[in-house]
Amino acid sequence: MTHREVRQDADGSRVYADGHRYQPVPPEERVNAIRRPDDPRAVRFHGRWFLPLDVLPEAARSLPETRPDEETLEHRAACTCPVCARPAARILWRRARRRGYK
Numbered sequence: 001m002t003h004r005e006v007r008q009d010a011d012g013s014r015v016y017a018d019g020h021r022y023q024p025v026p027p028e029e030r031v032n033a034i035r036r037p038d039d040p041r042a043v044r045f046h047g048r049w050f051l052p053l054d055v056l057p058e059a060a061r062s063l064p065e066t067r068p069d070e071e072t073l074e075h076r077a078a079c080t081c082p083v084c085a086r087p088a089a090r091i092l093w094r095r096a097r098r099r100g101y102k
């Protein structure tokens with residue numbers, strides 16, 4: 001791998017900056033197969049090639065509405081709403097009772 005300019009001649013041979021010529025071996029005669037995907041965006045990580053995922057653009061993403069666990073203390077004691085059904089709600093109620101909240 002070089003960071004200098006590599007010229008490619010019409011016959012497919014590469015000419016490096018120091019004048020060295022290299023004729024690449026045709027794919028059918030190669031010993032090691034080319035595993036790099038044709039996609040120029042492919043990235044090599046730990047010897048494996050990865051292609052970027054097609055994900056939603058940032059503007060089209062949205063997060064679900066969240067409600068804090070502490071909201072359960074404002075509800076009645078035997079409430080069955082989703083916030084009060086969480087395991088964290090039971091812990092908060094127990095802690096509040098220990099501190100004399102109710």
Ligand SMILES: [Zn+2]
Pocket residue numbers: 072075076079080081082083084
């Ligand atoms: Zn509730």
